[in-house]
Amino acid sequence: MIKRSAYQDSVTLLGLARELRTRNGVLEAAALMGSPANKDLLAQSGLLTTEAAAAGVNDLVIVIRADSAEAAGAALSQAEAFLGARQRRLEGAGRRLPRTLESARRHLPDANLVVISVPGAFAASEARKALSLGLHVMLFSDNVALEDEVALKELARRRGLLLMGPDCGTAILNGVPLGFANAVPRGRVGFVAASGTGLQQVMTLLAARGEGVSQAIGVGGRDMTEQVGGVMTLQALDALGADPTTELIIVVGKPPAPLVRGQVEARLRAMQKPCVMALLGRGVRGRQEGSLATAATLEDASEAAMAMLQGVAWTSRPFSAPPTEIRTHLQAVWKTLAPERRVVRGLYAGGTLAHEAALILEPFLGPVATTLTPESAGRHSVVDLGSDEFTLGRAHPMLDSSLRVQAIHQAAREHDVGVLLLDVVLGHGAAADPAGDVAPAIEAARAEARDRGRGLAVVASVIGTARDPQGREAQVARLGAAGAWVLPSNAQAARAAACIAGGEPVMQSLLGSGGA
Amino acid sequence: MSIKSANQQALGRLVEAQPVLADCLPAEQAMGLTGRTVLHAGPPLAWERACATMQAAVLCAVRYEGWAPDDAMALNLVLRGEVRLGPCHHMRAVGPMTGIITASMPVFVVENRAQGNRAHVTINEGLGKVLRFGANDESVVERLRWLAREAGPVLGAAIRASGGIDLRALMAQAVRMGDEMHQRNVAASSLLARTLMGQLTRARADTQAIARVADFIGGNDQFFLNLAMAVGKACTDPCLGIEDSTMVVAMARNGTDFGIRVAGLGDRWFTAPVEMPQGLYFPGFGAEDANPDMGDSAIVETVGLGAFAMAASPAVVRFVGVGGMQEATRATEEMAEICLGEHPHFRIPALDERGTPVGIDIRKVVETGITPLINTGIAGKTPGVGQIGAGVARAPLSCFEQALEAFGSRRQSTRGYGG
Amino acid sequence: MAGIGDLFRQEIRVINLGLEAFALTLEQLGVPVIHVAWSPPAGGDPRKAALLAALADEEEE
Numbered sequence: 002m003i004k005r006s007a008y009q010d011s012v013t014l015l016g017l018a019r020e021l022r023t024r025n026g027v028l029e030a031a032a033l034m035g036s037p038a039n040k041d042l043l044a045q046s047g048l049l050t051t052e053a054a055a056a057g058v059n060d061l062v063i064v065i066r067a068d069s070a071e072a073a074g075a076a077l078s079q080a081e082a083f084l085g086a087r088q089r090r091l092e093g094a095g096r097r098l099p100r101t102l103e104s105a106r107r108h109l110p111d112a113n114l115v116v117i118s119v120p121g122a123f124a125a126s127e128a129r130k131a132l133s134l135g136l137h138v139m140l141f142s143d144n145v146a147l148e149d150e151v152a153l154k155e156l157a158r159r160r161g162l163l164l165m166g167p168d169c170g171t172a173i174l175n176g177v178p179l180g181f182a183n184a185v186p187r188g189r190v191g192f193v194a195a196s197g198t199g200l201q202q203v204m205t206l207l208a209a210r211g212e213g214v215s216q217a218i219g220v221g222g223r224d225m226t227e228q229v230g231g232v233m234t235l236q237a238l239d240a241l242g243a244d245p246t247t248e249l250i251i252v253v254g255k256p257p258a259p260l261v262r263g264q265v266e267a268r269l270r271a272m273q274k275p276c277v278m279a280l281l282g283r284g285v286r287g288r289q290e291g292s293l294a295t296a297a298t299l300e301d302a303s304e305a306a307m308a309m310l311q312g313v314a315w316t317s318r319p320f321s322a323p324p325t326e327i328r329t330h331l332q333a334v335w336k337t338l339a340p341e342r343r344v345v346r347g348l349y350a351g352g353t354l355a356h357e358a359a360l361i362l363e364p365f366l367g368p369v370a371t372t373l374t375p376e377s378a379g380r381h382s383v384v385d386l387g388s389d390e391f392t393l394g395r396a397h398p399m400l401d402s403s404l405r406v407q408a409i410h411q412a413a414r415e416h417d418v419g420v421l422l423l424d425v426v427l428g429h430g431a432a433a434d435p436a437g438d439v440a441p442a443i444e445a446a447r448a449e450a451r452d453r454g455r456g457l458a459v460v461a462s463v464i465g466t467a468r469d470p471q472g473r474e475a476q477v478a479r480l481g482a483a484g485a486w487v488l489p490s491n492a493q494a495a496r497a498a499a500c501i502a503g504g505e506p507v508m509q510s511l512l513g514s515g516g517a
Numbered sequence: 518m519s520i521k522s523a524n525q526q527a528l529g530r531l532v533e534a535q536p537v538l539a540d541c542l543p544a545e546q547a548m549g550l551t552g553r554t555v556l557h558a559g560p561p562l563a564w565e566r567a568c569a570t571m572q573a574a575v576l577c578a579v580r581y582e583g584w585a586p587d588d589a590m591a592l593n594l595v596l597r598g599e600v601r602l603g604p605c606h607h608m609r610a611v612g613p614m615t616g617i618i619t620a621s622m623p624v625f626v627v628e629n630r631a632q633g634n635r636a637h638v639t640i641n642e643g644l645g646k647v648l649r650f651g652a653n654d655e656s657v658v659e660r661l662r663w664l665a666r667e668a669g670p671v672l673g674a675a676i677r678a679s680g681g682i683d684l685r686a687l688m689a690q691a692v693r694m695g696d697e698m699h700q701r702n703v704a705a706s707s708l709l710a711r712t713l714m715g716q717l718t719r720a721r722a723d724t725q726a727i728a729r730v731a732d733f734i735g736g737n738d739q740f741f742l743n744l745a746m747a748v749g750k751a752c753t754d755p756c757l758g759i760e761d762s763t764m765v766v767a768m769a770r771n772g773t774d775f776g777i778r779v780a781g782l783g784d785r786w787f788t789a790p791v792e793m794p795q796g797l798y799f800p801g802f803g804a805e806d807a808n809p810d811m812g813d814s815a816i817v818e819t820v821g822l823g824a825f826a827m828a829a830s831p832a833v834v835r836f837v838g839v840g841g842m843q844e845a846t847r848a849t850e851e852m853a854e855i856c857l858g859e860h861p862h863f864r865i866p867a868l869d870e871r872g873t874p875v876g877i878d879i880r881k882v883v884e885t886g887i888t889p890l891i892n893t894g895i896a897g898k899t900p901g902v903g904q905i906g907a908g909v910a911r912a913p914l915s916c917f918e919q920a921l922e923a924f925g926s927r928r929q930s931t932r933g934y935g936g
Numbered sequence: 937m938a939g940i941g942d943l944f945r946q947e948i949r950v951i952n953l954g955l956e957a958f959a960l961t962l963e964q965l966g967v968p969v970i971h972v973a974w975s976p977p978a979g980g981d982p983r984k985a986a987l988l989a990a991l992a993d994e995e996e997e
Contacts, residue, residue: 006975008975010954012956013955036980058979059886059975059976097847097850098971098972099854100854100975101881102972103881104853109968113943113948115953116950117953118952118958119953120976122982126977126992130992130993133992136951137940141955141958162940175943177962179958240941240944244941246944430958519994520991520993521993763991880988880991883977884978884988918978921991924991925987
């Protein structure tokens, strides 16, 4: 079925395809816009009909392969009904939805923020329009050209406007969660974040201790590179510095380009407020210099912030639980694992969380691969399933767990994988039940590994709050019931995985020393 | 100038025009239409590409003017180039359907008192066998002669005596009474008749003549359509030549091609094949009998009326087959997506007094793919059959795409890339 | 509408271009939001889209 000039967003279409696949008699289903790349995907699955091949970029293509004509017809009818219902719901009480930013402004003349998640090729010009109209922008889209980012941020800077992004997935402004954000209280901690899940980890840990967010400003993953020069980071720092409700500032991301680092640190030191830098990279050591703290992990950032707000010294421990509890748990795990099963495989939805895990594992276990190739067999790996190579034709792992589930089953069959390391991210915009989506696979994988006499440990952390739509406690319980060892933070989960894989020596160095 | 400023200027001139009905005079006198010229609706048209209805109308006009005794001789003159064809638009005029104007036909003169320009249009012939629909027999010629001999002079005298009739105010009132000024003009026609009545009765002419003219006007619900079109022309002509403006100043069809003109692109026409109207047919007729879209009447939509004001005209909604009030409101809202602003003088009571969407922006048309909607009568493709239905037609996207390309090239060459 | 600090003192009112899910979440939270039924400009034709971008209005003052 081809619907001409009937654009739908990618997430909606992937959801429709998934629904159609669950129907009786449907063997394969695809719902895509007729772009060249999508037509290639269809061809790969043997779904490129002549009609589909002739479709244009603005045409919606729905292809069903079923075991009978009736099943196919019924599926297409369901697709029609789905699209019709969406259209009616979107249009509400008979009013048309605006088709452009300009006409939207006629409906909501005092709008002050434009959230843009259109395909990257078009995102920059929409962002430019928004800024030209004097509106702040959250640019969720990725695949925006670097020179466009530079030009847009210069325009934004000149006009005193926010341009959060590109590739900004999380922000909180005036208590309003934007994109993939958690339900955290309003409070006194301000964030400047080049990373979405990094931000989510720090602010959910603070929320668990009763500390809330004043503003959480995303700046996009490239802001602190030399070419972009940290423009938005510096703008955001200035704004938070001047904001009376912000009492402490945390900067989250990767190590900046040297020139940018200098400017950022200078700004932070000049603040009349305590600041924490969580710029995660190799060789970053935690330390405190007056009111500026440097954290090597996201959890440390939250600890340092708490300490400075309370006016006490910042100490950090490798695990929240008492060492005896950790020791006991590890010894029990080691008993279940065959000696050759010592490889860590991290399967992550959050890019920064994957990065943090790899940084923590490396000093203990040696080099950690970041891709899953035949060469990585036998090596420790931490894979970001949200990166481009995995998300072609597929929704992001925060929404769609199918790839991760596949990888969990696969790991059980590999003779050397001993421990799986997972992040489970909650919040607005994430899947309805992320723990429930992976729990059956975890159970099945562990059972299969046990049957083969080899064992498989699963370590996880849940990034979320009690007030998130999914509910943190329930998610933790579900994972625990499936046999996962759930730790309070990604950093602790990574350390636990390092201990499982590295054995006694690693455990001693962590529990014995008591340092970061 | 920035495109934005140019558009603001163009839109301003359009909506603040002050069209006044000032006179009714022979075309030769009013427009300087001399020699053997036949003006027609739509963009320039080569004879061999014209549809049958248009050709029949042209030949009839040649006979009416006495340049040839019959159609065969008339055709001869046309083929030899001794009778020239040209768009009404090129001579500050507009015409409905075939839109034929020749030297001795009486035309209304509409003056734009804000800018000093004038626009012209013939007197609407009424329904049935009329030149407008390509009817070609003696009755048509007789009526044309009567218009020139009697109706034109009587109306001219009455209008002059009135000192001029404010058409913008009249149309604003008519819109509030349920007219959209394209397929429904009955309120405006009635208001005009009322306005003219006093001066008509005082006109220095034979009472029988006056009675014939009064009957003629009174019997035609669509009498005002031609004036609405002339108003559209008077409002848009001053916008031609505003460099850097992307506002559409004319939409017109000749039964073969649809053409648009753009304020910042001078005299150029951007054309594409006309589409077939979609709508409802009078009993006994169907889509297979329909003539392709024709007429300068889309000038009405060009100034924010007609289909653009559909939400103001519940009565027209079912007539053109659009559905109900909800669809009519949606039509107006859809047109708002491609327009530069709202008309300050033509307001829609049913939409909380919102002004009608006005000032089509070629950029927005290409960006959204939404093409202007036109409320139109549907003519029979057999010459002289007349109107067989009513419906909606769209302006072809290609016209706007071509115009956008031309605009882009022009800007690039005059300002350097990236200007 | 100048200054990031100014935004901190206003109610957030959003125009959403792209994924409908974002608009629905904000609606459920009671945040004023309008979703735009966006589709690629010029039907996705990259050359025309680039031309439109080049001819877009300049900044509002």
